[in-house]
Amino acid sequence: MSSKGTLVLGVIGADIHNIGITILASALRASGFNVVSLGILVSQEEFVKAAIETAADAILVSSLCGHGELDCPGLREKCTEAGIGNILLYVGGNVVVGKQDWEPVAGKFAAMGYDRAYPPGATPQRVIEDLTADLSARVEARA
Amino acid sequence: MPITLAVDFGSTYTKVVAIDCDDELLVGVAQSPTTVGEGVMIGLERALARLEAASGVKRGDITRSVASSSAAGGLRMVAIGLVPDLTAEAARRAALGAGAKVLRAFAYELSRRDLDQLARLAPDMILLSGGTDGGERKTLIRNASALAAARLQAPIVVAGNRAAEDEVEAILSQAGLDCTIVENVLPELDRLNVEPARAAIRSIFMNRITHAKGLDQAEAFVGRIVMPTPMAVLEAARLLAAGDSGAGMGDLVVVDVGGATTDVHSIGSGAPSTPGLVPRGLPEPFAKRTVEGDLGIRVNAPTIVETAGIARVVSGLGERMNADQILARVRQLAVEVDRVPREETEHDLDAVLAGLAVDTALERHAGQVTTSYTPMGPVQLLHGKDLSTVATVIGTGGVFAYGRHPRRMLQAACYRPESPASLRPRDPALLIDRRYILFAVGLLAQIAPRAAANVMRRHLTKAEDVCDVV
């Protein structure tokens, strides 16, 4: 496969904000990733199943409506249970209610097992750079 | 006149349908019990003798024949995939669409126990999938190795991750197994691709399975048995929906009530009919078949009563039989599988049982709506096909051909206010295959589509017109 990696992308929980992931998906595709977009209203189980079947390298969880602290915990554990515990997990959007200090928020999502959490307004460019770095680090670690 | 003969070696009856394709006429229909033990030609000869007696069709008039079969157990298959509701389900749907009986769908890596069970099930064919194209490949390869080591005799159709197909082919052919590689049933997560697998299954059925089942003695007369019976019905549904050269009947549903099973076939995208309904889950096949192995009006008559509840049967019969009488009668039907109703209450019981089978089968086939509560208010999710706007429902099977209350039975396919989440047809035209020729139309769909479609259209009866036949 010539792609830079397979990514499963979707908006988690009861969230219908689809503009962000639409933009993100097209930017990621344009830069050479194979993007499997699950759209909106995606449950944790759907993320996990899609990642297994497509042998995804990363799951990108978008959460806009402020329910991230309710919707996001447990995904890492489900991945572990399903045999893909090492998969890269990113979360972004407006992951918590209102404007909060970012450091503690980032800490909460790190504790949930997310490799990276993004504050509101994260640019696709930054996501692409991080993914490229994280995935090639993994390839090197395996070699 | 040159006659095209369509033959079905059914599990109970061998049916023959004679059609004059030039004049687009149905010349005659006859049937006789299927004779697997003594050789299927005997049953066919008897059916042909009846056809000649009733319609004057002689052997010499028959210029070509085409046949389907569900005798000797039908086409018994096992589907294998990775995630249960992704590739394992996609493989199951492909096998069903090919007219198979799916004995079981296995997911993830096959365990020792799975392999033992597979050997016990002794399927006629295996459909092996797993992984989207470029996706997960280890499980598919391991499962291929496991099948190779188990040395099962069944031909294997491989329709999984393209990135693994070479390796899988090498593993299976080195083990001397009969394998056919086709396109993935689920190339991408949001694209179901069942046609290549269906075509491969059909070709293996035609070239090898019928031979293994001893049905090939009929081939000198009928030529190759080209497909399993349920596939012929699905092909007929497809032809009627599309029309022979456009202008067909549009989206439709066919319900086929048998003694042991009830099949539902739907043709159409099943896309949401109302805005705001969000489709979820695996994409749906345009031509979809489901089989209810627990619903049939003979062998499974007791199961229908159990599933629907005895109260609905009692009230359906207008309280003319009590619960005990009904239970005794359905137990009798389960063993007397070729029982033809003789008096009024027997006809009524058949109608009630068939109606309940149709009701339950449609409830399971049609899409379901669930509600998810979001900060913006409720969102409606669609799981499966939305059949609300389907314009036509066709009833086929012995009970529709010979039964007395076809309208009542078929009406049960429609939307019910008591079950609003089930998106069944709301206001369809109800048509009955009174001459029992739908399978023949499917068989002729390839060779004489125009004649087949026109003959069928002429012989579908509006349910209200057959409502009180005695």
Ligand code: B12
């Ligand atoms: C448009 C919009 C809507 C539209 C959505 C239309 C649609 N089809 O998407 C509508 C009107 C339907 C809507 C509804 C609601 N909304 Co609204 N909505 C917005 C708004 C104004 C813009 C969002 C947007 O599309 N931005 C543009 C895109 C390109 O940016 P983005 O989504 O941030 O995505 C970028 C990055 O964040 C990043 N990214 C996104 N996801 C991820 C994931 C990963 C892993 C990574 C790496 C990066 C990443 O990539 C994108 C590209 O740069 C925001 C306010 C805002 N300015 O953000 C509120 C906002 C998100 N909505 C909000 C709310 C509360 C709601 C409602 C609950 C309102 C209500 N009470 O009815 C509902 C919820 C509906 C639901 N079930 O989800 C709040 C959320 C509050 C919070 N988090 O604390 C916000 C922040 C407004 C606010 N300031 O209060 N909304």
